Amino acid sequence: MNRQYSPYWPGECRAAVSLTFDDGPPSQLKIAVPMLTDADLPSSFYLNPRNDYYLEKLAPWREVAKAGHEIGNHTMAHICARAFRDDPTAPGLEGLTLADIEKDIIESKRRLQQIAPEQREMSFCYPCYMEHVGRGPTRQSYVPVVARHHIAGRGKGEFPFANHASTVDLHYAWSWPAERMTGSQMVGLVEACIAKRCWGILTFHGINEGSLGVADSDFRELVNYLKVNHSRIWTAPVYKVARRILDWRKQNNIA
Numbered sequence: 001m002n003r004q005y006s007p008y009w010p011g012e013c014r015a016a017v018s019l020t021f022d023d024g025p026p027s028q029l030k031i032a033v034p035m036l037t038d039a040d041l042p043s044s045f046y047l048n049p050r051n052d053y054y055l056e057k058l059a060p061w062r063e064v065a066k067a068g069h070e071i072g073n074h075t076m077a078h079i080c081a082r083a084f085r086d087d088p089t090a091p092g093l094e095g096l097t098l099a100d101i102e103k104d105i106i107e108s109k110r111r112l113q114q115i116a117p118e119q120r121e122m123s124f125c126y127p128c129y130m131e132h133v134g135r136g137p138t139r140q141s142y143v144p145v146v147a148r149h150h151i152a153g154r155g156k157g158e159f160p161f162a163n164h165a166s167t168v169d170l171h172y173a174w175s176w177p178a179e180r181m182t183g184s185q186m187v188g189l190v191e192a193c194i195a196k197r198c199w200g201i202l203t204f205h206g207i208n209e210g211s212l213g214v215a216d217s218d219f220r221e222l223v224n225y226l227k228v229n230h231s232r233i234w235t236a237p238v239y240k241v242a243r244r245i246l247d248w249r250k251q252n253n254i255a
Ligand SMILES: [Zn+2]
Pocket: 022, 023, 074, 078, 127, 128
């Protein structure tokens, strides 16, 4: 492609970036949201509206949605493979059916729409990046279930690549886990997206918090870089990038 910009990204942007955040730990509200809102970098936050007190517990996220960030579906139960534990009786994806996971996804989405009623579409995020139920002969992907209820789904990916607008499976978009990365490493990944006109997705958990955290100084380095480069890098929530890709594909008859 010889053009100076990519027809599928807005203006003269040469790449798209989505900053995504899982599980809603306190540091996201305290550190990440104010930094991103100040820098005008709308991002995606994937929450678990579990138990009867979800409206009360998730109340602070209403303001986050109003500030333009995406509230995304991360299921109510957040069930992963039993392989994380040495306990064959623990709840796990191995014991679920597609109907079980669909029931959770539908109710979880309904609850999150109460937190973000202004948001027209919503993306999904696979707990523990895992997109299957069952085991061995009964193992099946639940990506088609997500596709029935969401415009896009964020996974991890078989390879550490960014997503091409023409080829990405929007219901299992690839992302880079950002835990313990330095600011320079994160900026380097975004720079690689510019070279390939790609959509890069970074996955965060805590900021200065938890075993999957990044340091606030490193996070700030990335935020400042994206802010300064906003005219050539489109930073947007997952559902907005997915909508743009779908519209571009339709206009260009790309299946
Ligand atoms: Zn999670």
